[in-house]
Amino acid sequence: MSLVNYATREITCKIVYYGPGRSGKTTNLHYIYGQVPEDRKGKMVSLATQTDRTLFFDFLPLDLGQISGFTTKFQLYTVPGQVYYQTTRKLVLQGADGVVFVGDSQARQLQENIESMQDLHANLAEQGIDARQIPLVIQYNKQDLPSDLILGVPDLEDALNFWGAPHFAADALHGHGVFETLRGISELVLRKLSAGAGAR
Amino acid sequence: MQPDARFRFENFVVGSANRLAVAAARAVAESPGAAYNPLFIYSASGLGKTHLAGAIGNHARQLQPTLQVEYVTLDDFMEQLHAAISIGQTATFTQRYQHVDILLLDDVQFLTGRRETQTEMLRLFNALAGTGRQIVMTSDRPPNEIADVDERLVTRLAGGLIVDIGAPDYETRVAILRNKCDERGVALRPNVLEELAKTEYGNVRELQGALNRIIAQQQLGGPVRTDQVRVVLGEPAPAWRAPTPAKERGGEYMSFLSDVASVVAQNVEGWRMRLSEAVAYWNGEGYRTQVLERALHMPKAPDIEGLLGMYTAAVERLRALEQEVNAIDPALGASEVFRDPERVRDAEDVVRRAEAGEVPPPGPSSAFTRAGFEVSPSNQLAVKAADAVAADPGGKYNPLFVHGPSGVGKTHLANAIGNEIVEASGGAIGVSFVSAGEFIDELIAALQDGTLERWRARYRAAGALIIDDIQFMAGKERTQEELFHIFNALHGAGKQIVLTSDREPKDLDGLEERLRSRFEGGLVVGISSPDRALREKLYARYLSLVEPPPEDGLLEYLSDRPASSVREIIGTVNRLVAAADVAGVSLNVDLARKELEGVGSAPAPAPVNARAMDAFFLDDEKVVWDWPDVAGRAIEEWR
Numbered sequence: 001m002s003l004v005n006y007a008t009r010e011i012t013c014k015i016v017y018y019g020p021g022r023s024g025k026t027t028n029l030h031y032i033y034g035q036v037p038e039d040r041k042g043k044m045v046s047l048a049t050q051t052d053r054t055l056f057f058d059f060l061p062l063d064l065g066q067i068s069g070f071t072t073k074f075q076l077y078t079v080p081g082q083v084y085y086q087t088t089r090k091l092v093l094q095g096a097d098g099v100v101f102v103g104d105s106q107a108r109q110l111q112e113n114i115e116s117m118q119d120l121h122a123n124l125a126e127q128g129i130d131a132r133q134i135p136l137v138i139q140y141n142k143q144d145l146p147s148d149l150i151l152g153v154p155d156l157e158d159a160l161n162f163w164g165a166p167h168f169a170a171d172a173l174h175g176h177g178v179f180e181t182l183r184g185i186s187e188l189v190l191r192k193l194s195a196g197a198g199a200r
Numbered sequence: 201m202q203p204d205a206r207f208r209f210e211n212f213v214v215g216s217a218n219r220l221a222v223a224a225a226r227a228v229a230e231s232p233g234a235a236y237n238p239l240f241i242y243s244a245s246g247l248g249k250t251h252l253a254g255a256i257g258n259h260a261r262q263l264q265p266t267l268q269v270e271y272v273t274l275d276d277f278m279e280q281l282h283a284a285i286s287i288g289q290t291a292t293f294t295q296r297y298q299h300v301d302i303l304l305l306d307d308v309q310f311l312t313g314r315r316e317t318q319t320e321m322l323r324l325f326n327a328l329a330g331t332g333r334q335i336v337m338t339s340d341r342p343p344n345e346i347a348d349v350d351e352r353l354v355t356r357l358a359g360g361l362i363v364d365i366g367a368p369d370y371e372t373r374v375a376i377l378r379n380k381c382d383e384r385g386v387a388l389r390p391n392v393l394e395e396l397a398k399t400e401y402g403n404v405r406e407l408q409g410a411l412n413r414i415i416a417q418q419q420l421g422g423p424v425r426t427d428q429v430r431v432v433l434g435e436p437a438p439a440w441r442a443p444t445p446a447k448e449r450g451g452e453y454m455s456f457l458s459d460v461a462s463v464v465a466q467n468v469e470g471w472r473m474r475l476s477e478a479v480a481y482w483n484g485e486g487y488r489t490q491v492l493e494r495a496l497h498m499p500k501a502p503d504i505e506g507l508l509g510m511y512t513a514a515v516e517r518l519r520a521l522e523q524e525v526n527a528i529d530p531a532l533g534a535s536e537v538f539r540d541p542e543r544v545r546d547a548e549d550v551v552r553r554a555e556a557g558e559v560p561p562p563g564p565s566s567a568f569t570r571a572g573f574e575v576s577p578s579n580q581l582a583v584k585a586a587d588a589v590a591a592d593p594g595g596k597y598n599p600l601f602v603h604g605p606s607g608v609g610k611t612h613l614a615n616a617i618g619n620e621i622v623e624a625s626g627g628a629i630g631v632s633f634v635s636a637g638e639f640i641d642e643l644i645a646a647l648q649d650g651t652l653e654r655w656r657a658r659y660r661a662a663g664a665l666i667i668d669d670i671q672f673m674a675g676k677e678r679t680q681e682e683l684f685h686i687f688n689a690l691h692g693a694g695k696q697i698v699l700t701s702d703r704e705p706k707d708l709d710g711l712e713e714r715l716r717s718r719f720e721g722g723l724v725v726g727i728s729s730p731d732r733a734l735r736e737k738l739y740a741r742y743l744s745l746v747e748p749p750p751e752d753g754l755l756e757y758l759s760d761r762p763a764s765s766v767r768e769i770i771g772t773v774n775r776l777v778a779a780a781d782v783a784g785v786s787l788n789v790d791l792a793r794k795e796l797e798g799v800g801s802a803p804a805p806a807p808v809n810a811r812a813m814d815a816f817f818l819d820d821e822k823v824v825w826d827w828p829d830v831a832g833r834a835i836e837e838w839r
Binding site: 004006007009011032035036037040064065066067068069070072175178179182183186187190191192193194 | 227235236237358359360361362452453454455456457459460461463464465467468469472473475476479493496
């Protein structure tokens with residue numbers, strides 16, 4: 001899927017929220033959905049299990065309307081974080097224009113974060129994408145938890161962000177950092193508009 | 201008119217309520233015609249629409265002094281238009297605006313109901329947008345809420361970017377007030393401005409008015425203290441009147457949106473925008489644009505000016521060629537080559553060939569097929585000959601001369617021969633079909649225009665020639681002479697000639713002997729009036745189309761009746777269907793007998809069509825219904 005189609009005047013951005021289970025990906029999308037004005041609200045599709053874990057994936061279409069004469073649409077997806085939904089993750093990742101890695105700041109979740117990040121790299125590589133080339137930002141979620149339970153941003157940076165992607169501290173439940181993250185990834189993705197994007 | 205020079209971006213205070221609008225306006229000023237076209241700014245009154253529009257104009261001129269910028273309110277625009285119309289100078293009016301690089305149109309909400317202005321504006325929009333010129337409009341409401349505006353115009357108004365300006369928030373209000381104080385060189389006590397800004401004015405003008413009161417009070421009675429602000433302003437200022445404050449609509453989302461908009465504006469490539477606009481425009485004009493579309497997908501900007509220039513030049517050339525070819529033969533102008541700027545050469549070729557007369561006259565009508573021609577003893581000889589000709593054009597019977605009374609299917613058969621020849625040769629043989637009447641008219645036109653050579657050449661270029669109703673050439677000496685030469689040329693080249701006539705060659709009075717002998721030199725076959733077998737076939741075919749199906753026996757009855765031509769048979773069926781409709785019954789023998797033989801029924805009186813009558817006659821009181829009889833009239837006169 002190409003990011004921009006000059007002929008039909010459309011910009012379509014697919015952004016995938018990636019990360020370990022229960023790190024708050026769906027919460028991000030819910031918060032964003034809650035902020036969309038009523039008249040612009042599309043339908044958020046969430047296929048969740050009975051215990052509220054994302055079974056398949058969440059899909060939030062954002063119709064931004066006319067921007068610069070382009071019909072601009074964002075598609076926000078989350079992948080199921082649980083290890084055993086590997087196939088779904090690969091499927092959702094296909095054709096992504098940008099990835100938000102939502103990390104869980106809890107100290108005891110560090111290993112899950114690392115594994116999920118490795119999983120992301122592997123899945124991207126499988127699709128022939130170098131993780132350093134695709135627009136990617138990292139969100140350190142749950143920074144609102146008591147400080148003795150979580151790792152600080154510098155520690156997390158050391159553990160996860162070894163190539164210096166933009167990062168955001170967040171408390172997705174209350175919305176802190178959610179839009180900052182979305183803005184960060186959007187900017188990275190949209191910069192690609194000018195880099196010979198029409199040729200794709 | 202130039203925009204007011206005081207309106208600049210530098211003195212426009214940017215806040216969350218207008219960030220998007222300002223970003224868009226800046227993008228437009230920096231690359232007019234490329235980023236957002238048209239830009240539509242709307243807001244409640246007094247929030248800075250006119251300021252922004254003016255700032256676009258001024259900033260753009262600052263960057264490119266050669267740009268022609270025009271600021272006009274819709275009111276002035278209409279006035280100018282009316283003035284132009286009254287002196288019959290609409291074209292000059294449109295032209296004047298067509299050369300503007302940036303058109304700033306203020307207060308377009310007044311378009312409501314102005315049909316004339318809308319039409320003119322639509323035309324102007326198309327012209328401006330087609331040449332990549334920028335249009336900026338302001339209004340107090342979004343395009344789709346401007347009542348009574350042509351749908352096409354609305355879509356154009358909304359086709360670029362629509363941004364609104366909300367009421368200023370507290371911080372913006374403070375900034376605006378500070379700006380105003382600086383402009384006027386007024387110093388107020390600390391916190392006075394902040395206190396003033398706490399009142400949520402719905403627009404900047406009211407805010408300014410309040411500031412003016414404070415300043416006036418200060419000049420009269422010395423510095424105003426913070427606690428005096430409320431008193432000076434009298435009543436607490438009116439509550440927030442903005443339509444929907446940004447916060448309620450999800451401030452985070454809106455600011456995200458404005459960020460996205462500015463990133464897009466920065467990153468969208470102007471050349472691709474221009475190309476895609478050109479593609480849309482020329483597609484709308486009916487031209488093919490693959491060459492532009494291919495360029496659109498190139499990784500790097502090609503020479504856009506050169507490319508568009510070449511494309512436009514090619515279109516111009518095509519238009520000229522199309523005009524030329526239309527003068528020769530309008531049918532050729534419809535050709536696809538005149539719509540494809542990549543095929544200018546082909547188009548030139550078509551014109552050249554048309555001029556040289558190498559394009560033969562139009563072919564037979566595909567509506568007449570051989571399969572649709574019913575065969576019976578009355579026409580089987582002609583059909584056999586036709587089939588032979590179609591199988592071996594120019595070989596066996598050349599010319600084929602088909603004669604017979606009017607309406608027996610000569611034209612159908614002649615067309616069918618033509619179609620068969622075209623089909624059998626896979627289109628290699630171009631068959632020309634012309635009626636003698638057209639042939640004569642064309643000759644006269646060619647003599648008038650001095651294009652006789654071309655006209656002759658066209659007929660000589662035909663792969664086969666079919667002339668219908670040759671009897672109309674009787675007595676036309678010049679036509680016969682031309683036909684004689686064409687006939688010889690085609691015949692000599694072994695090309696098939698088919699002629700139809702209402703009588704045999706020997707009965708054609710006023711036909712030159714040399715033509716007659718040539719017509720008789722091939723095969724002369726006749727078609728006679730439909731015999732019973734043919735009548736039955738034809739009636740069966742036409743009756744089968746009738747709903748509900750007619751009664752049994754009708755076919756027999758009708759087939760037994762003589763008919764001089766196929767046309768008469770069709771006419772009879774139509775007449776019966778109409779009669780059955782009126783009577784409200786299905787077709788049957790009784791009805792047919794009644795209708796065709798007039799048995800058992802007086803001619804139906806013409807129905808009185810009351811509705812068509814003048815209303816006057818419907819007034820009972822005014823119409824004399826009972827004329828006095830003769831005796832009565834005599835008595836009347838005698839009195």
